[in-house]
Amino acid sequence: MYISNNQYQKNTNISSVFESVWRSKNISRIAISKKLDLYRSTITNIISSLIEKGLVKEGTSGNSTSRGGRKPIFLSINKDFACVIGIELQYEKYSVVVLSIDGSILYKTSADTPAIEQPQTSPEKNFIYAMDSIIESLIEPVEKLNIPVIGLCVSIPGIVDVDRGIIKSSEVFGLHDFNFSEAFYDRYGIPCIPENDARCLSWKQFANNEKEDFICVLTKNMEGKKAFLNENQKGIGVGISIAIKGNIIHGSNFSAGEYISTSWKGQSSVQTGLPDSVIDSLLKDDEAYSLWIADLFKTLTVFIPLLGPSKILFYGQEDSKKDFILATIADKVPQFNKALEKFNVTLDICKNNEYEIAEGAAFKYLQRMFVVMETDNQSWIKCFDWDAAFELQEKGLKHLQLHKANY
Secondary structure, X not given: OOXXXXXXXXXXXXXXXXXXXXXXXXXXXXXXXXXXXOOHHHHHHHHHHHHHHOOEEEEEEOOOEOOEOOOOEEEEEOOOOOEEEEEEEOOOEEEEEEEEOOOOEEEEEEEEOOOOOOOOOOHHHHHHHHHHHHHHHHHHHHHHHOOOEEEEEEEEOOEEEOOOOEEEEEOOOOEEEEEHHHHHHHHHOOOEEEEEHHHHHHHHHHHHXXXXXXXXXXXXXXXXXXXXXXXXXXXXXXXXXXXXXXXXXXXXXXXXXXXXXXXXXOOOOOOOOOOHHHHOOOOOOHHHHHHHHHHHHHHHHHHHHHHOOXXXXXXXXXXXXXXHHHHHHHHHOHHHHHHHHHOOOEEEEOOOOOOHHHHHHHXXXXXXXXXXXXXXXXXHHXXXXXXXXXXXXXXXXXXXXXXXXXX
């Protein structure tokens, strides 16, 4: 993909201005100019263009300075400009959140993950069938919103190359090196990007605080559930997302955050070295569950001095388990609490919210609109093409298209 200097500068400026208005809710042209260290005339021209496009709107006026002069006019994002869709896709269930471009929730739903009556031998075909069925179910409710759709982000468990939009590996869905962005762009008529499920929690956190350092720990009860290929799952799955100074750490092969405990010996298909008898009874026996908690938090203790987060956010376990988890840590892993205290880190055991990851996926897409375009012409999927977004919006794509294939 060739990137001209003009295209680079235009996308850079629009992304930076859009983020300033999006995060501040009400901000003036002068304040944006100071924040971005750009000439007022440059900001005035950009804002005028964005108002004309319908992305930004003017609101109330502020107070004049002590020297007099014009009152500043506050700016905000026009929530009716466009919307984005976030989907959390798991083996048994999926959740959908549609966000207005200003970040407010317009629609949400959840249901069982669609499956072909006679599953194909190709995992890709099974996956595409599930995606098509979900999109088909969204056509009517999205059309009723009467707001153009400009993008879609899908959260899945697995290793995701976010630069190129490729699912490198997802054992749950049996996918390997699956070009998600390429497969679905033509099918749905909008940009489609994948993201790892644990990282989607970080994107939601970023929406509230752009520069915080934290670790998100996502746990999923797997026992009694089946993967897409009808293979039985067991135990509790763990995924981790690491955020440093407003950036998610992916690693050179995008596997940063893939979890194994310090007890893992390399001989087990699960992420821990605990005996099978413990893994098989995690959700039925308190003692087995406490052993798993202790094993997990012994491993997380190492992360505290190594990464220096301000907080650890723990997701996925039943709300009723919170006191048990804290008591187990205090009894079996006192070093974890001592490390929290020594390095001034907090542990937040977050309440269950079935839409949290889907919302994070939608926020991932929105915050992609903040990203300054890369100049190396390699990481093109990371940048946001504002010309393409304006074109989609102007077409008024208020319903999703769907080009089905034979499965």
